[in-house]
Amino acid sequence: MDLPIGEGISAAVDFMLEHFQGVFDFFAAILKFLTGGLTDLLGWLPAWVVIVVLAGLALWRVGWKFALFVVAALGVVLGMQLWEQTMETLALVLAAAIVALGLGLPLGVAMAKSDLVAAVLRPVLDFMQTLPAFVYLIPAAMFFGLGQVPGAIATVIFSMPPSVRLMNLGIRHVDVENVEAGRAFGCNPFQLLFKVELPLAMPSIMAGINQTIMLGLSMVVIASMIGAGGLGNTVLTGIQRLDVGLGFEGGLGVVVLAIILDRLTQSFGQAGRKDSPLERLKKLFGGEGSERTPT
Numbered sequence: 001m002d003l004p005i006g007e008g009i010s011a012a013v014d015f016m017l018e019h020f021q022g023v024f025d026f027f028a029a030i031l032k033f034l035t036g037g038l039t040d041l042l043g044w045l046p047a048w049v050v051i052v053v054l055a056g057l058a059l060w061r062v063g064w065k066f067a068l069f070v071v072a073a074l075g076v077v078l079g080m081q082l083w084e085q086t087m088e089t090l091a092l093v094l095a096a097a098i099v100a101l102g103l104g105l106p107l108g109v110a111m112a113k114s115d116l117v118a119a120v121l122r123p124v125l126d127f128m129q130t131l132p133a134f135v136y137l138i139p140a141a142m143f144f145g146l147g148q149v150p151g152a153i154a155t156v157i158f159s160m161p162p163s164v165r166l167m168n169l170g171i172r173h174v175d176v177e178n179v180e181a182g183r184a185f186g187c188n189p190f191q192l193l194f195k196v197e198l199p200l201a202m203p204s205i206m207a208g209i210n211q212t213i214m215l216g217l218s219m220v221v222i223a224s225m226i227g228a229g230g231l232g233n234t235v236l237t238g239i240q241r242l243d244v245g246l247g248f249e250g251g252l253g254v255v256v257l258a259i260i261l262d263r264l265t266q267s268f269g270q271a272g273r274k275d276s277p278l279e280r281l282k283k284l285f286g287g288e289g290s291e292r293t294p295t
Contacts (some may be wrong), residue, residue: 006262015141024143031152034098039093039148046081054260061267073256081254088102089230090257091214092148092223096155100212105205108167109193118168125161133158133222141226151228155219163212170199170204206269213265217258221250231257250270 014026042050059067077086113190120248136154137182144150164194174197181194198205238247 002257005030009051010033013139017143027153028144028149030258031095031156032149033098033124034095035148035152038095039088042087042091043084047074047078048218050087051078057264058260062263066263070260073132074261075216077253078162079254080249082231082249085229085231085234085250087255088148089217089220089254092152092155092228092230093257093261094222096152096216096219097151097209097213100156100160100216101163101209102240104155104163104208105167108164108208111164111168112171121164125164126156129161133219134225137222137226146227150226151219151223154223154226155228158219159212159215166204166208166211167201169225170201170208173204201267205214206243206265210262212260213261216255217261220254250262 051071055067055070058070077083096175107121111121133154135152136157140150140154140157144153171193178196178200179192182192187196219236220228220230220232222232224236225229231250233254234250235247238244238250
């Protein structure tokens with residue numbers, strides 16, 4: 001028995017190309033604006049400014065040792081003459097992360113608030129996470145052509161599931177006592193979400209953001225096959241020429257970006273709070289909450 005699954009997929013793609021091209025053009029325009037704007041901005045800024053900003057963030061969030069590492073590592077990238085490609089890759093990853101998080105975090109909230117939504121989205125997320133990364137390139141190239149935009153779109157689809165899952169997980173794992181305390185202080189559902197659940201779920205949310213960015217970086221080399229450029233193109237050129245040194249330099253640039261972004265996003269997920277949940281609620285609502293506390 002021959003199941004024409006491939007033919008059905010091709011027919012569905014042709015149908016979408018014919019009837020939904022305007023929707024694809026809209027998303028492409030958004031990503032083109034983000035990637036182009038970030039690429040122009042990072043390319044316009046002098047290298048020393050970017051290094052100072054990232055080193056300052058590292059000093060503030062992690063410590064002086066990591067700040068020294070950031071300066072040294074970015075100095076190595078600059079010395080390898082890969083600064084422009086590194087900034088292109090950083091712009092692509094940041095643009096893809098912005099879109100992936102803009103879509104993924106609200107979906108995670110919806111999953112946490114509705115078991116029906118969770119039941120519908122869970123198999124979709126499973127499919128997105130288990131599908132080989134190379135497969136994303138085919139529809140991206142068909143719908144959006146070649147270049148940085150289809151690479152960003154493939155990266156968005158590939159990297160979005162962790163933000164959805166960990167947002168859902170973080171909100172669902174907020175202690176019931178904290179939620180009940182929020183209701184006792186007079187929270188409506190909107191306040192309960194933004195003043196109680198999201199702050200307490202922040203470590204899990206930041207882990208999802210971290211994983212989204214890391215998956216985006218892992219897609220860089222693959223996306224270069226459809227013209228995404230950046231460090232992935234350097235690695236791809238090294239593979240095509242069997243130039244081990246060139247490929248290693250491009251890979252080293254990706255590793256440097258991955259370490260910097262990983263440590264910085266992890267630092268924002270470390271709660272470091274010593275107050276009890278009830279004390280945090282009192283601080284959030286101030287005197288108004290204290291008046292509502294039963295005596």
